[in-house]
Structures are given as structure tokens and as C-alpha cells.
Amino acid sequence: xxxxxxxxxxxxxxxxxxxxxxxxxxxxxxxxxxxxxxxxxxxxxxxxxxxxxxxxxxxxxxxxxxxxxxxxxxxxxxxxxxxxxxxxxxxxxxxxxxxxxxxxxxxxxxxxxxxxxxxxxxxxxxxxxxxxxxxxxxxxxxxxxxxxxxxxxxxxxxxxxxxxxxxxxxxxxxxxxxxx
Numbered sequence: 001x002x003x004x005x006x007x008x009x010x011x012x013x014x015x016x017x018x019x020x021x022x023x024x025x026x027x028x029x030x031x032x033x034x035x036x037x038x039x040x041x042x043x044x045x046x047x048x049x050x051x052x053x054x055x056x057x058x059x060x061x062x063x064x065x066x067x068x069x070x071x072x073x074x075x076x077x078x079x080x081x082x083x084x085x086x087x088x089x090x091x092x093x094x095x096x097x098x099x100x101x102x103x104x105x106x107x108x109x110x111x112x113x114x115x116x117x118x119x120x121x122x123x124x125x126x127x128x129x130x131x132x133x134x135x136x137x138x139x140x141x142x143x144x145x146x147x148x149x150x151x152x153x154x155x156x157x158x159x160x161x162x163x164x165x166x167x168x169x170x171x172x173x174x175x176x177x178x179x180x
Contacts, residue, residue, distance in 0.1 A: 080156055080170045081105040083135070093144035093178045100154070101135030108132070108158035108167050114174075115153040116145070124152060129163065149177045 081103035088098035102110045109129045116122040124141045152174050158167040 080110075080158055080168050082156060082170060082172065084154075084172070084174065086174050088139070088174060088176045090145070090176070090178045091180075093141075093146060095138065095140050096176060097138055098174075099135060099137055100139070102130035102132050102156075104133040106132045106158065108160065109163065110156055110158045112136075113155040113157065114139075114141070115155075116150065118153060120153060120155075129159070145176060145178050147178045147180045149175050152176050 083099075083101040083103040085099040088096040090096040100112060109131055111129050112125065112127045113123065114125040116124050124143065124145075125139060126142075127136070127139075130136070154172050154174050155169055156172070157169045159165060160167050
């Protein structure tokens with residue numbers, strides 16, 4: 001019986017030692033956890049930001065410069081220049097007098113989609129392509145609007161030269177008014 005107790009004691013000491021080491025490791029992980037250092041701000045001082053922890057070094061030294069160059073090239077292209085009058089008018093709810101253009105400053109062809117709802121499920125119109133510098137002064141909707149003023153949602157969508165790939169898109173609202 002005494003031999004059995006000695007055998008159990010031999011395993012008890014290493015097991016306890018392993019548990020203590022494991023607890024110390026867990027405590028060290030939580031105490032030494034990487035994170036932002038607290039900022040000590042005195043009254044009237046401007047806070048200063050510290051460096052972020054847990055970042056990695058860029059493997060390609062030219063990658064950052066390439067990204068910056070691409071950003072500048074994209075910025076040089078310009079955005080979507082919008083050219084339209086906010087209101088369109090109709091007497092029959094289908095044919096509207098309006099002004100919606102692909103501004104001459106734009107470099108890409110565009111098409112327009114007009115929706116009656118903010119969820120973009122009730123399509124009123126899908127146009128063909130407009131070249132830069134061309135405009136609609138009249139449009140006919142796919143279904144009638146009732147008399148009154150309607151807030152519609154217009155997507156100006158530019159396409160790449162392949163005429164399939166979207167280059168950029170901007171959503172605006174317009175007021176379409178149907179008079180009786």
C-alpha cells in the first residue's frame with residue numbers, strides 16, 4: 001500500500017508543477033497583452049497617438065509606393081461629375097420633361113437607372129448609354145406615376161470601355177412632379 005502512495009506522489013509533484021507553470025503563463029499573457037498604451041492627457045493638452053501594435057512589415061518595399069501611385073492615378077481620373085436639374089415635370093405621369101446629363105467633364109459613358117423606392121426594387125427607367133456631353137431632356141417611364149410629387153432615386157453609372165464593367169456609380173434623389 002505504501003508503494004502505491006509513493007507512486008501517486010511521484011506523479012503529483014510534476015503535475016502540480018505543470019499546473020503552476022501553466023497558470024503563470026496565462027497570467028503573463030493577460031498582463032503583457034499587446035495593445036495601445038494608455039494616453040496620459042493633462043488638462044488643456046492635445047492628446048498624442050501612439051504606434052499601433054500587432055502590425056506586420058511590408059514584404060515588398062515598393063508595394064506602398066505602388067499603392068500611392070495607383071491612388072494618385074485614380075484621383076487624376078476624377079470622379080463622376082453630376083449634371084442634372086433636380087425636378088422633372090409631367091402631365092400624364094409617364095412622359096417627363098427633365099435635364100439629366102453625362103457631363104462633358106466625364107471620361108466614361110454612363111447609363112441611368114431611376115427607381116421609385118429607396119430599396120431600389122421598383123424600377124421606373126433603365127436608359128441606354130450616354131456619351132460624355134450628351135443629355136436627356138425628356139424621358140418616358142416604364143410605368144405611370146400618380147399625380148403629386150415623388151422622390152425618386154437615380155443611379156448614374158459609368159462603364160469601362162468594354163461597356164460591361166462598372167467604373168463608378170453615384171446615387172442621387174430627384175423630385176418627379178405629375179400635375180393633373
